[in-house]
Amino acid sequence: MVRKVAERVFSVGAIDWDRRLFDELIPLPDGTSYNSYLLMGNDKVVLLDTVDPSKEAELFANLEELGVDRIDYVVAHHAEQDHSGALPAVLRRYPMAKVVTNAKCKEFLMDLLPELEEDQFMVIEDGSRLPLGGLTLQFVFTPWVHWPETMSSYLEEEGILFSCDFFGSHTATTDLFVRDECKVLADAKRYYAEIMMPFRLQIRKNLERLAQYEIKMIAPSHGPVYDRPGLILSAYRQWISDEVEKKAVVAYVSMHGSSSRVVDVVVDRFAEKGISVSRVNLTVADLGELAMELVDAGALVMVGPYVLAGVHPTLMHTAYLVNALRPKVKALGVILSYGWGGLGAKQISGVTGSLRPEVRMELLIKGHPKDRDVAEIKALVDSMVSVLV
Numbered sequence: 001m002v003r004k005v006a007e008r009v010f011s012v013g014a015i016d017w018d019r020r021l022f023d024e025l026i027p028l029p030d031g032t033s034y035n036s037y038l039l040m041g042n043d044k045v046v047l048l049d050t051v052d053p054s055k056e057a058e059l060f061a062n063l064e065e066l067g068v069d070r071i072d073y074v075v076a077h078h079a080e081q082d083h084s085g086a087l088p089a090v091l092r093r094y095p096m097a098k099v100v101t102n103a104k105c106k107e108f109l110m111d112l113l114p115e116l117e118e119d120q121f122m123v124i125e126d127g128s129r130l131p132l133g134g135l136t137l138q139f140v141f142t143p144w145v146h147w148p149e150t151m152s153s154y155l156e157e158e159g160i161l162f163s164c165d166f167f168g169s170h171t172a173t174t175d176l177f178v179r180d181e182c183k184v185l186a187d188a189k190r191y192y193a194e195i196m197m198p199f200r201l202q203i204r205k206n207l208e209r210l211a212q213y214e215i216k217m218i219a220p221s222h223g224p225v226y227d228r229p230g231l232i233l234s235a236y237r238q239w240i241s242d243e244v245e246k247k248a249v250v251a252y253v254s255m256h257g258s259s260s261r262v263v264d265v266v267v268d269r270f271a272e273k274g275i276s277v278s279r280v281n282l283t284v285a286d287l288g289e290l291a292m293e294l295v296d297a298g299a300l301v302m303v304g305p306y307v308l309a310g311v312h313p314t315l316m317h318t319a320y321l322v323n324a325l326r327p328k329v330k331a332l333g334v335i336l337s338y339g340w341g342g343l344g345a346k347q348i349s350g351v352t353g354s355l356r357p358e359v360r361m362e363l364l365i366k367g368h369p370k371d372r373d374v375a376e377i378k379a380l381v382d383s384m385v386s387v388l389v
């Protein structure tokens, strides 16, 4: 489906209604899209990114619908294959096209897509401009959104920022532009949580950099186009800030009820102290929702049992994932229920070294929590609350 974004600017990518997992990790409850844009200058025709290789037939059908018989440049904003995977096929169909990208992205592309040849590239610098005849594209390096090579480009005449993964959202929709702002913000927050949150400080610099551009529209490579870009810009400013909400996430596994009883005490104590709680049972949780909750949560408590002489693997997996996501929690608690042994807290702390909470608490409870344990759990929660209020 071809859709017109602006004069001489077309959306020619593909919607993936059925995809349910990204990077073999991230749940996609609403599918996704691989947005590719075509710029038709008076002198040059440019394709901005391609699509996932599974959808290259749709990209070609869209280009045929527009009667595109020549492409001069294919801009590669990002080397990940959901945007670059169809690049070899595009170059086979349009052999005169040059791949325009930065030096690092060129290196990644040549590593990932061995079919590409050195002389098919045109390497550009940060801030350099590409005149197309009546249209001018300026390259803006925005590293770490999502990989270190990822960049954006700015169409000067229309004020459109093509931001690739930056500001994206995984959702399959026929809406070219944002219609349901609440839905899109939720999708974008989930997306930020899943792949952008670890790079919060680098994103802050990128946002500062973008302040010099008059941005009338943001066209990401996943999800709808923002024709009122203030919506997503202000949301990002909030997500990357150091501020947290009076909110705790309690993520847990319980085999026979002891850990579940611990969670009851934790949740009730937070609530008594005026902290809203998100209670996440890891055996049935959507990890994308857990990540979303962590975008602005002030506290995280992980609770679970020992099994097979160590921390329950589901809790370990979550701890490892949380460490990779690097949320800005100010308080981190680990409460483990055990029967024998008792070195599990070290297992958790061993995989959460990237987190920088002001308060880090650990508690071991032998068997089902007794009155003495309940008092200790409440004291642990109180210490965590003290850094949130």
Ligand code: FEO
Residues within 6 Å of the ligand: 078, 080, 081, 082, 083, 146, 147, 165, 221, 222
């Ligand atoms: Fe949409 Fe990092 O790829």
